[in-house]
Amino acid sequence: MTGAVVMLRFLPWTPAEGTTSGPYAWEPVGPYVWASADDRSLADQVIARIEPDATILTMGRHNDPLMTLAGRRTLVGYTGWLWSYGIDYRARQVDVAAIYQGCPGTQTQCAATELLRHDGISYVEIPASSYAQQYPQGNLQWWSSTFRVVARAGDDTVYDVRSAP
Numbered sequence: 001m002t003g004a005v006v007m008l009r010f011l012p013w014t015p016a017e018g019t020t021s022g023p024y025a026w027e028p029v030g031p032y033v034w035a036s037a038d039d040r041s042l043a044d045q046v047i048a049r050i051e052p053d054a055t056i057l058t059m060g061r062h063n064d065p066l067m068t069l070a071g072r073r074t075l076v077g078y079t080g081w082l083w084s085y086g087i088d089y090r091a092r093q094v095d096v097a098a099i100y101q102g103c104p105g106t107q108t109q110c111a112a113t114e115l116l117r118h119d120g121i122s123y124v125e126i127p128a129s130s131y132a133q134q135y136p137q138g139n140l141q142w143w144s145s146t147f148r149v150v151a152r153a154g155d156d157t158v159y160d161v162r163s164a165p
Helices: 002-008 037-049 079-084 090-101 111-118 128-134 140-146
Strands: 055-057 123-127 148-153 156-160
Touching: 037 148, 037 156, 055 090, 090 111, 123 128, 123 140, 128 140, 140 156
Parallel strands: 055 123
Antiparallel strands: 123 156, 148 156
């Protein structure tokens, strides 16, 4: 059985291997893309600018470049994996939703800033298109006017929230 699975690798639909140099030792070439050029650019910026032990709040995408390529830890991560290991992530997911809502209007202190400190979050990643869909009542303007941008690629922005009011 193992031999049959290994032989599947050589079928024509399997993406060929790309380059074997650079920060990503194996890059698939073909119809399936795990990480886009923007994802790789964001990961490179995070690797260069953010300390390795920092906690970054992400939206829990299974292929989030900050977790998969930059190797940074997050508050929750992809819930499908957490669920499969029997980890109860619901309380943290409530915190994540409250944080991503931001503060109303131009208010600087609210539940979001308190939770950032409480949960030890140093950076927040906001992919604008996913953010607008998942948090329609969120305050993207508040994020951009309150915190410094550390990395940006495509519609993803990473904010430094260590100075949360």
